[in-house]
Amino acid sequence: MIVIDAVTKRYPDGTTAVDRLTLEIPDGSITVLVGLSGCGKTTTLRMINRMVEPTEGRILLDGADVREAPVNALRRSMGYVIQHAGLFPHRTVIDNIATVPRLLGWDKHRARERARELMERVGLDASFAGRYPYQLSGGQQQRVGVARALAADPPVLLMDEPFSAVDPIVRKGLQDELLRIQADLGKTVVFVTHDIDEAIKLGDMVAVLREGGRLAQYAPPARLLSAPADAFVEDFLGVDRGIRHLSFFGTEGLELTAEPIVTEDATAEQVRAATLPEIPYVLVTDAEGRPRGWADALDRATGGDGELLPYGHAFTVGRDSLRAALDAAVLSPTGWAVAVDEQGRAVGVAAQEAVAAAIRSAHTAGVLR
Amino acid sequence: MSHGGFFEVPSDLQNTWWGLVSWQLQLTLVPVLCGLVIALPIALLCRRFGWIYPPVLGVATVFYAVPSLALFVFLIDWFGESDLTVEIPLTLYTLVVLVPAIVDGMRSVSAETRAAAEAMGFGTLRRYVQVELPIAVPAVFAGLRVATVSSVSLVSVGMLIGNEGALGNLLSDALNYHRPLLAWDAVISIAVIGVLLDALLVLARRLLTPWARKATAK
Amino acid sequence: MNIFGFAQQFFDAPGRWSGADGIPTRLLEHVQYSALALLIALVIALPVGLVTGHTGRGGNALAVLATAARALPSFGLLVLLTILMGLGLTPVMVPLVALAVPPILVTTYEAMRGVDPSLVDAARGMGLPWWRVLGQVELPVALPLILSGIRSGAIQIVSTATIAAYVSFGGLGRYIVDGLSQVDYAKVVGGAVLVAALALATLGFFWLLGRVLVSPGVRRSR
Numbered sequence: 001m002i003v004i005d006a007v008t009k010r011y012p013d014g015t016t017a018v019d020r021l022t023l024e025i026p027d028g029s030i031t032v033l034v035g036l037s038g039c040g041k042t043t044t045l046r047m048i049n050r051m052v053e054p055t056e057g058r059i060l061l062d063g064a065d066v067r068e069a070p071v072n073a074l075r076r077s078m079g080y081v082i083q084h085a086g087l088f089p090h091r092t093v094i095d096n097i098a099t100v101p102r103l104l105g106w107d108k109h110r111a112r113e114r115a116r117e118l119m120e121r122v123g124l125d126a127s128f129a130g131r132y133p134y135q136l137s138g139g140q141q142q143r144v145g146v147a148r149a150l151a152a153d154p155p156v157l158l159m160d161e162p163f164s165a166v167d168p169i170v171r172k173g174l175q176d177e178l179l180r181i182q183a184d185l186g187k188t189v190v191f192v193t194h195d196i197d198e199a200i201k202l203g204d205m206v207a208v209l210r211e212g213g214r215l216a217q218y219a220p221p222a223r224l225l226s227a228p229a230d231a232f233v234e235d236f237l238g239v240d241r242g243i244r245h246l247s248f249f250g251t252e253g254l255e256l257t258a259e260p261i262v263t264e265d266a267t268a269e270q271v272r273a274a275t276l277p278e279i280p281y282v283l284v285t286d287a288e289g290r291p292r293g294w295a296d297a298l299d300r301a302t303g304g305d306g307e308l309l310p311y312g313h314a315f316t317v318g319r320d321s322l323r324a325a326l327d328a329a330v331l332s333p334t335g336w337a338v339a340v341d342e343q344g345r346a347v348g349v350a351a352q353e354a355v356a357a358a359i360r361s362a363h364t365a366g367v368l369r
Numbered sequence: 370m371s372h373g374g375f376f377e378v379p380s381d382l383q384n385t386w387w388g389l390v391s392w393q394l395q396l397t398l399v400p401v402l403c404g405l406v407i408a409l410p411i412a413l414l415c416r417r418f419g420w421i422y423p424p425v426l427g428v429a430t431v432f433y434a435v436p437s438l439a440l441f442v443f444l445i446d447w448f449g450e451s452d453l454t455v456e457i458p459l460t461l462y463t464l465v466v467l468v469p470a471i472v473d474g475m476r477s478v479s480a481e482t483r484a485a486a487e488a489m490g491f492g493t494l495r496r497y498v499q500v501e502l503p504i505a506v507p508a509v510f511a512g513l514r515v516a517t518v519s520s521v522s523l524v525s526v527g528m529l530i531g532n533e534g535a536l537g538n539l540l541s542d543a544l545n546y547h548r549p550l551l552a553w554d555a556v557i558s559i560a561v562i563g564v565l566l567d568a569l570l571v572l573a574r575r576l577l578t579p580w581a582r583k584a585t586a587k
Numbered sequence: 588m589n590i591f592g593f594a595q596q597f598f599d600a601p602g603r604w605s606g607a608d609g610i611p612t613r614l615l616e617h618v619q620y621s622a623l624a625l626l627i628a629l630v631i632a633l634p635v636g637l638v639t640g641h642t643g644r645g646g647n648a649l650a651v652l653a654t655a656a657r658a659l660p661s662f663g664l665l666v667l668l669t670i671l672m673g674l675g676l677t678p679v680m681v682p683l684v685a686l687a688v689p690p691i692l693v694t695t696y697e698a699m700r701g702v703d704p705s706l707v708d709a710a711r712g713m714g715l716p717w718w719r720v721l722g723q724v725e726l727p728v729a730l731p732l733i734l735s736g737i738r739s740g741a742i743q744i745v746s747t748a749t750i751a752a753y754v755s756f757g758g759l760g761r762y763i764v765d766g767l768s769q770v771d772y773a774k775v776v777g778g779a780v781l782v783a784a785l786a787l788a789t790l791g792f793f794w795l796l797g798r799v800l801v802s803p804g805v806r807r808s809r
């Protein structure tokens with residue numbers, strides 16, 4: 001655990017970047033520091049690995065003041081990823097990644113072996129090993145940056161806006177990759193961003209900082225969305241925080257209707273049997289049960305072979321949130337969301353009303369929680 | 370009084386100390402000014418036609434590598450032991466220093482500034498002269514300082530080719546008659562002239578580029 | 588006769604390629620003085636430039652020092668020191684070293700300052716001690732520029748080492764100075780050609796050095 005204990009940082013020019021900040025950063029999870037530009041996120045992060053020394057207060061790593069350890073040993077035990085990756089232009093990808101292991105005295109062969117392992121872990125093709133950073137895209141460079149930080153298997157990972165310089169699609173890929181890696185490795189990650197969506201997506205805990213380096217709220221993202229501490233946090237979260245809050249509710253409680261699903265080769269008889277009075281459509285699947293589209297129930301039941309309506313997108317039961325279910329219901333031309341299992345087989349459909357009911361009950365439970 | 374004071378020049382040089390100083394200044398400044406005048410159009414051409422810059426840079430680097438004494442000697446063939454023989458190589462050195470300084474300075478103008486100028490309707494040549502060149506002024510002056518100060522010092526080598534070295538001519542007398550004071554005189558006078566010219570250039574740069582106060586640390 | 592004729596006459600003269608005044612001997616002398624002077628200049632200027640550039644302090648002091656050193660006339664200094672100290676290596680080395688120190692010092696400082704600060708940040712964050720940050724990150728990245736500073740110092744030394752002959756030293760300048768006093772124009776031109784060729788060879792040497800020492804990742808990204 002990293003404990004930031006009443007830490008203040010005043011720069012020589014009088015700027016107070018961080019003001020009596022206290023945070024407990026739990027092990028094995030992602031803690032995000034989020035806030036407007038200049039609110040002291042970077043300063044806080046850099047005090048953890050002593051790139052910046054606090055003016056007051058102390059920082060404890062597993063109970064010991066970070067100032068007790070030799071500074072470079074401390075830093076080698078913490079991976080560090082920055083915005084433009086800061087890759088060494090004179091070293092190839094593989095040698096960039098092997099930097100800290102080499103520093104720790106590993107022999108060249110072992111360090112490179114390890115580097116190759118990490119390239120695979122962060123989703124970089126082995127053919128990139130011999131390239132120089134200028135031959136990589138921004139997103140690839142950032143992957144190398146993450147691999148380099150993980151190379152010596154440090155228990156702590158410090159990340160300062162690592163994904164903010166890449167486009168939204170690549171950023172989403174990198175975020176998913178980070179979550180996947182984190183699920184495998186369980187590092188203690190401290191992640192700085194000014195993007196609240198990124199914070200909510202990645203964080204197990206989110207610390208919202210306000211101007212002048214003061215803590216506005218420190219809570220899990222769901223709590224942040226449901227109960228912002230004050231107007232500043234509320235404003236920072238933005239207008240659709242209610243919708244975003246739904247990402248934290250599962251679809252387990254959602255009532256699914258399994259009847260109106262037929263296979264492509266269903267007979268008129270079968271279609272008639274599947275048709276419900278409250279819905280004039282049936283969902284047509286292929287032979288494996290994967291949804292293909294909605295069909296007019298009456299047309300199908302009379303042997304018609306009319307065109308299928310697209311169903312928008314499906315949500316996966318057990319994995320996706322109520323937000324995804326709501327989105328699927330809203331997007332569907334019939335107003336019914338399609339639910340699939342992990343294999344992509346249609347398991348049921350849910351009416352907008354059913355989603356609304358699920359939201360209501362989740363809301364009651366969530367507020368009480 | 371055969372061993373005179375600091376400002377007394379041996380009679381065989383047929384000149385006064387002030388005469389030597391003004392000669393020194395002439396041998397220095399004429400080449401630097403000529404160099405600047407020639408460098409500007411060459412630099413503009415290099416800026417306009419990017420492909421000629423690498424070869425120009427190559428030729429400049431090669432010229433820079435040829436020793437001044439060697440150039441002086443080659444030119445005796447055409448101009449005899451005259452001022453021109455000293456001034457032409459120094460002009461070349463100035464060119465060699467200035468052209469890359471100007472081109473690199475102009476190139477360093479940020480893409481935004483360039484785009485803004487273009488959006489305001491500057492034509493290419495106009496943009497070079499009215500936007501990029503002024504922004505390159507600090508770089509040009511950095512080049513001018515190097516060229517001027519080394520020219521001041523190089524002039525004295527002209528002594529070797531028939532006493533064409535202005536203050537440098539004091540050096541042969543110093544050695545031949547073993548009069549250290551004359552050598553001190555030459556070294557100190559030349560160094561002081563160099564430092565003064567450098568200071569003048571710094572001053573001129575400040576007056577010309579009030580917007581670049583911060584960049585004076587260079 | 589033009590200078591090509593003179594040069595031809597010089598290179599064809601009997602005994603030119605052997606003996607104490609032969610081209611190989613003079614060339615070797617010239618290279619030795621130059622290399623020694625460059626070595627001394629490097630020992631002085633490189634560490635100072637690297638450390639000041641790394642810390643970012645003392646830039647203004649360096650600029651003043653470099654201007655002062657540039658203003659010192661090499662030839663005057665050579666004559667003055669020879670008169671004061673008599674014939675010897677020191678009067679020859681001091682002006683040559685003074686000539687090469689400013690470009691090496693200033694370029695090294697500038698090159699180090701020019702290294703992307705986020706690289707240094709990343710390196711420090713990974714726990715590299717300052718001397719590794721300097722040696723393994725800043726130096727390799729700044730190397731192309733630093734080499735260009737050393738190159739320009741080296742070329743100035745090679746050209747200027749010619750004047751050592753004026754105070755009875757060896758080297759290729761011997762031909763020029765002797766030729767001038769003997770009114771043997773072929774000898775003067777021949778000497779000048781040789782010095783120019785050596786300076787160009789120096790240029791080539793540094794180009795090669797750059798190919799060998801500078802990482803392709805740095806060379807190509809510039």
Ligand SMILES: Nc1ncnc2c1ncn2[C@@H]1O[C@H](COP(=O)(O)OP(=O)(O)OP(=O)(O)O)[C@@H](O)[C@H]1O
Pocket residue numbers: 011012013015016017035036037038039040041042043044194
């Ligand atoms: N070295 C420094 N000297 C003086 N002031 C500094 C220094 N570094 C940062 N500051 C100031 O401290 C405050 C916090 O800076 P910090 O870099 O921690 O902000 P940040 O939250 O990371 O901002 P951003 O999102 O823009 O990266 C700012 O007001 C900044 O100007």
Ligand SMILES: [Mg+2]
Pocket residue numbers: 041042043160
């Ligand atoms: Mg920051």
